[in-house]
Amino acid sequence: MSEPFRHPLARRSRKDLFRVMATVAIAIVIVYIALLVATNTLLLGTESFSELVATERTLGAILLSLAMALGASVIAILIGVPAAYALSRLRVPARVVFDTLVDVPIALSPIALGILIIAMFSTGPGRFIEENVAAFTYAVPGILLAQLTVVCALTIRLLKTAFDDVPPRLEVIARTLGSTRWRAFRRVTLPLARRAVFTAFVISFARAFGEFGATVTVAGAAPGPRETLPVGIFLRFSSLEVSKAAGLIALTILLAFVFILVLRVVTSPDLRREIS
Amino acid sequence: MIELQNLSVRFGLFHLHEVMTSIESGEYFVVTGPSGSGKTVLIETLIGLNTHYRGRVLLDGVTMRGVPVEARSIAYVPQDYGIFPHLSVGGNLLYGVRERGLRREDVAERLDELLDLLDLRAIVTRTKVTGLSAGEQQKVAIGRALLSNPAVLALDEPLAFLDGAVRRELMLQLKRINTELGVTIVHATRDLDEALALGKRVAVLVAGRMHQVARPEAGRLHPADATVARWMAGRNVFPAVVQNADNDAGMATVTCGEAELVGSFSGIRLSSEMAVLIGFRPQDAFLVAGGTAPTKGTNTLDATVTALVHHGSTALVVLDVPKMQATVEVAIPRASAREVGLAEGAATRLGLPRDLAWVLPRD
Numbered sequence: 041m042s043e044p045f046r047h048p049l050a051r052r053s054r055k056d057l058f059r060v061m062a063t064v065a066i067a068i069v070i071v072y073i074a075l076l077v078a079t080n081t082l083l084l085g086t087e088s089f090s091e092l093v094a095t096e097r098t099l100g101a102i103l104l105s106l107a108m109a110l111g112a113s114v115i116a117i118l119i120g121v122p123a124a125y126a127l128s129r130l131r132v133p134a135r136v137v138f139d140t141l142v143d144v145p146i147a148l149s150p151i152a153l154g155i156l157i158i159a160m161f162s163t164g165p166g167r168f169i170e171e172n173v174a175a176f177t178y179a180v181p182g183i184l185l186a187q188l189t190v191v192c193a194l195t196i197r198l199l200k201t202a203f204d205d206v207p208p209r210l211e212v213i214a215r216t217l218g219s220t221r222w223r224a225f226r227r228v229t230l231p232l233a234r235r236a237v238f239t240a241f242v243i244s245f246a247r248a249f250g251e252f253g254a255t256v257t258v259a260g261a262a263p264g265p266r267e268t269l270p271v272g273i274f275l276r277f278s279s280l281e282v283s284k285a286a287g288l289i290a291l292t293i294l295l296a297f298v299f300i301l302v303l304r305v306v307t308s309p310d311l312r313r314e315i316s
Numbered sequence: 317m318i319e320l321q322n323l324s325v326r327f328g329l330f331h332l333h334e335v336m337t338s339i340e341s342g343e344y345f346v347v348t349g350p351s352g353s354g355k356t357v358l359i360e361t362l363i364g365l366n367t368h369y370r371g372r373v374l375l376d377g378v379t380m381r382g383v384p385v386e387a388r389s390i391a392y393v394p395q396d397y398g399i400f401p402h403l404s405v406g407g408n409l410l411y412g413v414r415e416r417g418l419r420r421e422d423v424a425e426r427l428d429e430l431l432d433l434l435d436l437r438a439i440v441t442r443t444k445v446t447g448l449s450a451g452e453q454q455k456v457a458i459g460r461a462l463l464s465n466p467a468v469l470a471l472d473e474p475l476a477f478l479d480g481a482v483r484r485e486l487m488l489q490l491k492r493i494n495t496e497l498g499v500t501i502v503h504a505t506r507d508l509d510e511a512l513a514l515g516k517r518v519a520v521l522v523a524g525r526m527h528q529v530a531r532p533e534a535g536r537l538h539p540a541d542a543t544v545a546r547w548m549a550g551r552n553v554f555p556a557v558v559q560n561a562d563n564d565a566g567m568a569t570v571t572c573g574e575a576e577l578v579g580s581f582s583g584i585r586l587s588s589e590m591a592v593l594i595g596f597r598p599q600d601a602f603l604v605a606g607g608t609a610p611t612k613g614t615n616t617l618d619a620t621v622t623a624l625v626h627h628g629s630t631a632l633v634v635l636d637v638p639k640m641q642a643t644v645e646v647a648i649p650r651a652s653a654r655e656v657g658l659a660e661g662a663a664t665r666l667g668l669p670r671d672l673a674w675v676l677p678r679d
Contacts, residue, residue: 207398209394209396209398210398212365212385212392212394212398214400214415215384216386216388216390216391216392216461216470217386217391217415217460218386218412218415218416218464219415220384220386223415227411227415228402232401232402234402
């Protein structure tokens with residue numbers, strides 16, 4: 041009789057080792073983030089937190105940041121859902137080229153994107169819009185556009201993966217049951233991709249909320265009505281007001297945590313069920 | 317009525333050639349043939365998924381070219397059922413009702429009828445479809461397809477993933493659906509027995525060509541040509557030469573190797589010295605117990621068992637038949653194989669009913 045290749049107990053301990061490794065990995069990530077947050081409180085110094093942030097300027101930055109991030113992520117979803125669906129379902133020649141082109145903004149640095157946006161508005165049709173419709177460069181709409189440009193590609197990528205996972209056969213069946221293409225999308229594909237749409241929305245919001253490079257390139261870095269929280273942090277830091285920068289960082293962490301958590305719970309019925 | 321007129325479809329290397337047939341309203345029409353023969357392409361063209369075809373597809377005399385899937389009144393159930401995972405059982409069943417602009421009251425009676433026909437009452441209130449068995453999913457899919465009263469029900473391998481009792485139950489239910497609801501059924505399957513059991517007419521599609529459309533009699537089909545015969549009989553197709561033929565009775569005596577066999581034919585005229593083929597399905601032949609006189613109307617030949625494979629409820633027996641100079645496969649009930657104590661190397665006799673031995677023109 042031949043010996044078994046491996047003792048059953050040895051196999052079990054190997055399985056456990058994987059669990060340990062997985063737990064260690066997430067622990068490292070959490071400890072690292074906690075360490076970053078904790079370090080920030082050291083930078084805060086002796087001034088009280090409220091003194092650092094409870095100013096009209098900071099309040100303005102908070103509202104602008106939230107409004108811009110919310111606006112950019114909502115628009116990104118509105119554009120991203122149909123665009124990602126088209127990328128997922130349409131069979132056109134050289135589809136892979138279009139598919140890849142959509143990814144290019146992800147690889148480009150936000151500052152580079154900002155430069156391209158400014159350049160666009162200083163020539164041709166962009167200039168016409170700038171002069172006759174609405175000002176984008178060094179203006180609030182520019183912040184929205186900058187954030188949208190950075191976020192949109194990411195949103196489309198996340199959504200396309202979700203639509204790819206919905207079998208087209210289910211849409212076919214919906215159509216044999218009387219749905220038009222739009223109804224099949226609305227009643228079958230979208231509900232099945234629902235979780236991914238919500239995730240894409242939350243991630244887009246978070247990414248837009250922290251966006252700095254494109255925003256600062258398009259709208260400039262100056263205290264006042266075009267100052268988002270990331271810009272505020274940069275301005276404080278570059279004028280050596282480290283504790284004030286730390287205060288704004290702490291505020292950003294708090295707001296980001298609360299907003300992302302709220303969005304996640306609100307948009308995920310499964311999570312809501314889990315909580316209740 | 318569905319009419320397919322010179323329907324040709326080309327997909328890369330695959331080619332569906334000039335399919336020409338018509339399916340009567342209320343008919344149970346089965347398309348059968350080996351995997352990759354074009355059954356799914358045919359079904360998909362019918363439901364409107366595949367718009368790149370030549371020829372014509374008519375539904376009740378109206379061309380379907382340019383008519384979108386949702387406007388065809390052809391319900392469709394694919395091999396993997398396509399249950400909507402985000403809807404309840406009821407939500408799945410009622411999906412088409414809203415989409416077709418009907419109200420629930422409009423379909424209440426039909427729903428009731430379908431719940432009975434498909435035996436769905438026990439699961440209709442389930443809020444999740446995840447726990448449904450394959451058979452239950454298939455029934456929900458069929459119920460869903462039928463609820464909004466389509467003219468045609470297109471089924472692609474509806475029984476392929478089911479087995480045993482569930483498969484038999486669903487076969488009976490499909491037959492009842494066809495007769496009691498009067499819906500035209502177009503059913504694609506690679507299982508010949510399933511096709512012969514269910515189809516009022518059976519079309520045999522091999523490598524993109526429709527070789528035969530015939531009405532099975534008592535679950536049997538006489539192949540129209542050698543291609544169909546090879547698909548139906550596997551290796552049991554052998555060259556033979558006609559000795560004499562009775563063209564009125566459709567019976568011929570042929571020489572196969574050194575054996576003299578009597579077989580049946582139809583749709584052709586045979587004369588002596590003609591080179592033909594003789595073939596039969598493994599399950600249509602049997603083994604004659606030692607010492608028993610052969611039944612009248614049966615060819616009987618001495619044989620030796622060279623291999624024996626038990627496959628489910630049947631025993632596949634490979635025989636060496638010296639007189640035919642051939643290896644023959646016979647499928648008999650497993651219990652019978654045990655009863656006669658069949659074993660490899662045993663001498664036996666092959667029984668081949670004359671009416672089930674086909675004499676065919678050579679290709």
